[in-house]
Every structure is written in C-alpha cells, then in structure tokens.
Amino acid sequence: MMAESFLQGGHPIRLEFPPASVKESGNFRLLELPPNLLKSIESNSPSTWAIKGNPTEDAVLCAGDRTYSIRSVSLSNSVLVVGPGETQGQITIRGTNREILQVTPILPKVHKLVGLLRGREYDEGREDLDDDFLDGEQDTQNQQQAKKGYLTYAQALTEIQASEAELTNALKDRRILLINGTLRPIAPSYLSTILELLLNSLVSLQQSHESASVRVLADALQDDHEIKPQVTKQVMAWFGDVDEYYWRMDVPSVLTQVGMGILRAYRHDPIDENEFLNKWKNAVGDTFASRAELSLLLGNYLSSTKPQSQPPSNQLTYFPSSELPLGPLARFGDLFLTRTRWKAEDIGPFLDDIAIDRKERDKLLLTYARAVPAPDGTYYTSRTIK
Structure with missing residues (x-):
C-alpha cells in the first residue's frame, strides 16, 4: 500500500493507494453531464434515466424528455475516483479513469x-x-396467442x-x-x-x-x-x-392531414396545383376552405412548372420527407438524385426531421451541399458535382 499526505484547510489528509485499486480501475465510468441534466439532479426533479440499445446499436441515454448520444473521450491526465478511508482524515482511491463519457442531445431513434x-x-x-x-x-389463451x-x-x-x-x-x-x-x-x-x-x-x-x-x-x-x-x-x-x-x-394539423390524404394519390402522376387546391377545399368544407394553403404541406411535395400549358401551371407530386433515408449522406443522395439543384427555401423542409434545429440544418447543408448564388436566390447542388 502506498500513501501520500497533504494538507487541506490546515488539516492533514492521507491519500492511500490500496492494491485493489488497480483491479477496480475498470469498474467506474465518469459521465459528463450537460447543464440541464445536472440541474435536474441538483433540484431533485423526479425523472427516469435509462441507457438503451441492443448489441447492434450505439447506446444512448434517455433522460427526462430527451435522448443523448454517448461518446467516450480520452483524457490527457488520469482522474481518480476516491472514497472515505477507514480512519479519519484518510481518503482511499477506488479507481482511476483516463476517459469520460460525453453526452450530446440527438433526435430520438424512433424509425x-x-x-x-x-x-x-x-x-x-x-x-x-x-x-x-x-x-x-x-384475454383468453387464444387471444393472448394472437397478440x-x-x-x-x-x-x-x-x-x-x-x-x-x-x-x-x-x-x-x-x-x-x-x-x-x-x-x-x-x-x-x-x-x-x-x-x-x-x-x-x-x-x-x-x-x-x-x-x-x-x-x-x-x-x-x-x-x-x-x-x-x-x-x-x-x-x-x-x-x-x-x-x-x-x-x-x-x-x-387537420387540414394538413386531409391535404396529405388527397396528395398521396399523386406520387407518380402530378396534379395541377389549382385542381389540387379545389379538391382540398371541398374536402374540408366551407368553414376551413380559406385556410387550406400549400405552406401546410411543405416537405411533402415537389412543385414543377408545366411549360407547354398556357399560361404555365404548377404541378404537384407527392414526395414526403418521412420516406427519405434518415442518414444525412443518404438523405442528400436521394434529394440530389431527384433534383440536381434545389432552391434554399425548397430543400430546407426536407431536412427538418433529421436536424435538431436550424443551426444543425445549416451545418448539414455546408457539409453535404454546395451553395451556388443566382440572380433569383441561392441554390444548392451536390458536393460531388463538378
């Protein structure tokens, strides 16, 4: 057993390194908490914490009403895990760590x-x-079997x-x-x-x-x-x-769902925008017809112009973001296969469900797309396109 003495507040403290400390060093994991989780502990707010994930998944921490990724970060110096010793003024080292676990808010993995x-x-x-x-x-036995x-x-x-x-x-x-x-x-x-x-x-x-x-x-x-x-x-x-x-x-939300129900029939063959709006307004009735606006359906359709019609008319095609891949790389791949370039205001709604906030959405655009200024606004193209 090794020991080292030092003073704390004028009182001697004896720090001991028992032989077992080497064996116990792997028994402790230090979790670095963000301010909101630390505050919930300090305020004694009742909440359930759970680490979830099967062997094929990365573990996540579910705490309160949020989900967090867990990432191991190496430290340049060891951190000692200590506890009270057997005698007054004695502290015993229970273990050492050269890594901490950092948690970062992420979207829940509900896919x-x-x-x-x-x-x-x-x-x-x-x-x-x-x-x-x-x-x-x-439940009868047959009912339980059916379930x-x-x-x-x-x-x-x-x-x-x-x-x-x-x-x-x-x-x-x-x-x-x-x-x-x-x-x-x-x-x-x-x-x-x-x-x-x-x-x-x-x-x-x-x-x-x-x-x-x-x-x-x-x-x-x-x-x-x-x-x-x-x-x-x-x-x-x-x-x-x-x-x-x-x-x-x-x-x-009701108008959006009814509109989605109508638009779903036009996955392959587009529908004229005015025709769609008329169908939508008839479905929701006179009371709510004036509130049926395409802005409610952003991220669920593609709009294109039919140039041969006079005057040119807009065509809508069902294209829900909920059916696109969850991974950013695959998501952008599908988007740029569908269109080689996107207006900034058009691509944004198709990224909202994979980004926590607007800041993260802009970061995804910087990573996976190239901004191209144009007289009528900014367009985004794939970074693989030369």
Whole structure:
C-alpha cells in the first residue's frame, strides 16, 4: 500500500493507494453531464434515466424528455475516483479513469417503429377481426396467442431509443393507435376518412371546432359509421386538445392531414396545383376552405412548372420527407438524385426531421451541399458535382 499526505484547510489528509485499486480501475465510468441534466439532479426533479440499445446499436441515454448520444473521450491526465478511508482524515482511491463519457442531445431513434409495426395497420373493414382479440378486459389463451405478433407499448418503451415523452410524441406524429395495450398504425386512407367525417359532423351537429363535445362526436361516428369510440377519441387527441368532455381542434394539423390524404394519390402522376387546391377545399368544407394553403404541406411535395400549358401551371407530386433515408449522406443522395439543384427555401423542409434545429440544418447543408448564388436566390447542388 502506498500513501501520500497533504494538507487541506490546515488539516492533514492521507491519500492511500490500496492494491485493489488497480483491479477496480475498470469498474467506474465518469459521465459528463450537460447543464440541464445536472440541474435536474441538483433540484431533485423526479425523472427516469435509462441507457438503451441492443448489441447492434450505439447506446444512448434517455433522460427526462430527451435522448443523448454517448461518446467516450480520452483524457490527457488520469482522474481518480476516491472514497472515505477507514480512519479519519484518510481518503482511499477506488479507481482511476483516463476517459469520460460525453453526452450530446440527438433526435430520438424512433424509425424502428416502422419495421416493428409493418403489416399491423388498423384499417377500415378489419375492425371486427381485430376486435376479436383487441377488445375486452380479460384475454383468453387464444387471444393472448394472437397478440404475440403485435408490439405492445411496454415493449416499445424498452426497444425504442427514445425517452417516454419522445415515444409518446412519435406515436402521435406517426398516427399510431394504442388499442388494448397494442400499437397499431392507422391506415392513412382510413385516417383521412375519420377526419373528414369529424369535419362533416361538426357542421351537421352544430358543434364548435373550439369546444366540440367528445361524446357527441364519438357516438355519431359509432352509430353512423361503426367507428370505435376509442379510435375516434385518439384521433381527436392527435389533432387538438381533448379533456374529459370537449375537443378543441387544431385546425392546421387537420387540414394538413386531409391535404396529405388527397396528395398521396399523386406520387407518380402530378396534379395541377389549382385542381389540387379545389379538391382540398371541398374536402374540408366551407368553414376551413380559406385556410387550406400549400405552406401546410411543405416537405411533402415537389412543385414543377408545366411549360407547354398556357399560361404555365404548377404541378404537384407527392414526395414526403418521412420516406427519405434518415442518414444525412443518404438523405442528400436521394434529394440530389431527384433534383440536381434545389432552391434554399425548397430543400430546407426536407431536412427538418433529421436536424435538431436550424443551426444543425445549416451545418448539414455546408457539409453535404454546395451553395451556388443566382440572380433569383441561392441554390444548392451536390458536393460531388463538378
């Protein structure tokens, strides 16, 4: 055993190096916390921390309502991990470290949901089949067997590299129903149908979109269209604020989803912009027609001009950013395969879902694209193009 004495505040401190310290040196990992996480610890704010990742994934830290990458950084000097010794004034070294783990905020890795839920869509015409084992409080043995192929919320919370708050938001953003504990992505066409029925019911039942009765709307869709109330209520919660009695509709999000439902049919063959707008406005009704604007659909379509028409008309093609690769290199590769050059205002919406903020988005553009000034604005081309 080696020891070294020094003074602290006028009092002698004995620092000891027990033989076991060498063996224990690998038992400690030092985590460097950003200010917000450190503050949550110091304030004793209750939150759940978890390190997630299977053997084929990089581990991430899920803390509070954020997800963080974990990166090992080597130190030029060793850091000692110490604890109280057996006698007063004695400190014993428990281990040494020459690296720390740094954590950095990242986007939650929720893309796995797509693969895990493939083939499990909740669609019109399949409700009765699903209800055979998705309804009821007690599961029979056959019902439990049927559920084995489905992903439960508890399983998703364990397997998806995201905090619980981020997972909840992902289920909402990706329109995934929670039915009797299982996760079911709703078919886009069925979702559009439900929203249009809700809009029609608001008018026919003389309900205000700012304070509509949840029970009245849910009962109307069940009685007239055989849509389960638990489905209707979750859809309303995705597109507005719901309390025990009333629904305050989020008008822009409803209009966006209805517009997406119409535009989805024009993935390969474009539609004239004016024709599309007319279809969209008819679908949402006179009350909301004036608020159906293309700005709500940015990042989900390509616009091009049809030069042979007189006067020239704009054509829209369904092109959702949600179907593009998640990796920046692959994302830019697909974008520049689609168009060799992009206006700055056109490419931006297709990067928002892979960048935490505008600063990171601009950094991605600097890394993977080349800015080319032009009389009508800035264009971006691939850095591989000479």
